[in-house]
Amino acid sequence: MDNAQASEDREDFSSSTANATWSRLLAGNRRFVEGKVQHPWQDKETRNSLIERQNPDAAILSCSDSRVPPEIIFDAGLGDIFAVRTAGQMIDDAVLSSLEYAVDDLHVSLLIVMGHEGCGAIKAAVQAFEQLGPQGIAESDSYILHAVSPSVIQAHEAELDDSADIERVHIARTIEHLVERSTVIREALSEERLMIVGARYELTTGKVEVLSF
Template sequence: MLQGNKRFAEGKAEHPWQDKETRNMLTDGQKPDAAVLACADSRVPPEIIFDQGLGDLFTVRTAGQMIDDAVIASLEYAVKKLHVSLLCVLGHGRCGALQMAERELNDLIHAITAEADDSLETADLMDSLDERLAQSDSIVLRQAGISVWQARQAEADCLDDIERVHVAHTIEMLVEHSEIIRQALASEQLMIVGARYQLDTGRVEVLSF
């Protein structure tokens, strides 16, 4: 996949396995090499940025690569039924979903401080921010908002760093909520990798946590 991304970034994409023969060969089934959970952003199509072809990647895409039951079920299908050995969680630069999460988090913090009568009460209310985020009606706040807050607590609050923190948080949530993924990791049948696509260079940065 990284070799394919290198070709794409250098303007040397080969567009493999996109011919009639490959299409016909895949009519009886699929055996993708990897699953990719990526953002739905129209600028970040995994098959293109990794220069892959038909049948190579099992892709699941949502805004800000946020997860719900359908996302988890789809990835579990890839792991249990298709036996993918790699799961890549792919974030990207200038993510609109995370920018929305920043705005919603700022609005929530403003509302909290407006409730307080003094600085001590403000501090007490801010201590409950994690709980408020987890119980929010907004899925953006519940998933991406908490990533923004975690980044700020680590004093890593530029958008690039928030995007990296969000990829790590997404991986944590997948492992926490999917027994199938946990078992595949424990038996070394699956590896999860976090990555971040850079819009300006076309390069994919592999993240280490």
């Protein structure tokens, strides 16, 4: 097999695996929305099979909000999702290292960045922007404000003031920062070993909105 054919096969395998994983997770979310959850792979046998190793299909960076647990939202089971959760999906060195481990060592083909409706971190950033302005935020000692407020400012510059739109801007910006800051993630994307998708969870409906950027 020549290099071109090998590259094509790798692309087909990676994209098909990622798309199949994403389709399965979205099917689980539909079950969650409809109240028809199956709680798959949560039995004793599955638990025992995962003692020595894990092989998750997807990694998710999502908010720490107690109302937004990925495994429940996607009706997933043990070992399905490698989840990293911080307030407002904030990125720091620990988050990057965790996601890079998922990509390079666990070989996940899908990375989901998921924000949500009514995010408290974004609400706090919006309030700070309205009260303090960009300069006041820059002088603040709040890590959350420094991490989230640039998304609020970007949305304001684009004349977007609806909370849902600000949340979507923040998700897009988080994806951009992951790619900018992580060589591991950039290489996985360029080699077509990884697909990144953006999503927004709706508290009011339980539905995961798929975002395109």
